[in-house]
Amino acid sequence: MKLIAAGQEYIIENNSVMIETVLNIVDQALREHSLVFCGFEVNGKEFYDDLAQLVADRGETIETIVAILLTQEQWRRETLHSVEEYLQNSLPLLETLYQDFYDSPSESAWQDFGKLIESIEWISKVAEYTDSQTFLDCREEVRNLELAVSQQDNGQIGDIIQFEIIPRFEKAIEALSAIDGGKTFDIN
Template identity: 30%
Template sequence: MPEKKLKDQNMPSRKEMLDQMTISANQYLDRALPEIKVLADGFYQGPSEETWKSLLQLLEGIQWLLEYMNHLVCHKELYANGDKFREISANLQNQLHQFEEALKSQDATLMGDILHFEVILILESAKNEILMIIDKEGIGHDLN
């Protein structure tokens, strides 16, 4: 029994895990936002094999972000702005639905527009809220 107790003490709390996810989300968005602009341009120019690969990577990243935001909404009592992620998530899911419709109709220009004018703005909004968490909670200050 003492081993279990010791193991539990070494387990991060839910808040610590969400703090770590917040830092990861911020780092992901730092890398992804400029790449989404490049991806949108790829759709405007006619998608290449590389464009489709980049889209798949973006969709995987967005799926992870949606899961992260769902955790924040479920534990909104841990962060002052946690409930704002409900709206951000809903907006992002709506745009993914619009993107799916553009994909079905093979409208590459619309796909580029959705990425450039909608998805980027939503993810920038998410990044701003994430930065508020980082600043308010004082997390990530020791990371380089």
Template identity: 30%
Template sequence: MKINDFEEKIIDNSFQTINEWWIESTADIHTQDQLIYCVEINGQSFYAGYEQLIVDNYQRIDFIRIVTKTKGESIEETFVTVKDYLDKFIPASSSIADSFYGELTDKEWSKFSQLIEGIEWILKAMDFLETLTINEKQKRATINMKIEIERIVSEMDNNLQRQDYVMVGDLIQYELVTALQNYMLEIQG
């Protein structure tokens, strides 16, 4: 059992022993103001759901390594990831918006579903940033952007129900894309 590349500890793989090690290790991580980035179990990395995986498979686990990052590293990495994602998401959103000005095919509806999944990912990343960010300007920009995205999505839903597809295209093109471009400028500044 390891935390990052330190504190290698050999323990038996009883549930109680692994659980005690886990509680002690995560408490140490918390007191050091660190976050769990991922957990490697038998050489495979898990970014979520690792606790349940350990509980369900503790008898077959030979090795656990907890990889941590500081809050600052996590924030910076998330901002970089969001920026990289938005660099691709914004042009794709414009393309999807264009499809709402004509006849929508199954392929275009599929792309729209992907757009909605992308928005959900962006909102989750913003939740993470809002929780950790101490820079007030970036935190305020993130909170305001979440509110704006949620408003736009609600309006898109209302217009989809009315089958006003031109308005959906306008919301994507002129509100969502513009808001995300402005957010990128705010968090970079």
């Protein structure tokens, strides 16, 4: 099996210490080149789960593993680009979601609401690790949503989604588009 990490190619035997060898090589590349580990590409397909399980399941069919290693700046840009894509894709869903809470939220609406909260938590973590708090920090909106949920005020939940979350997401998309377009944007 061939392993490629930080531009170096290694031939690794498929044996009991293969995973340990791969992880040691990747760890060394991370330290030597100050890179961020993002995952693997296995036989041309991106893979982000447990490598040991993959090897246990398909070890004999694995020909090439490429360690996906990025510079801090590449990782930051890719992560912010992922957030931007998520935000753009979520806006049409949020339009429907806030309407659902004005009417009478179904079980599906509550599930979508739960996914929204999880997504906002992910965005908040991204904001923290990419120094992007000024336009991605949604803590106030989450506190407002928590209060509305505790008060069982579905109309208030709809209002917060419509008048706080959607505008926050739209502003974040604008800021992220500026970053993506190579324009300078002061995120501090």
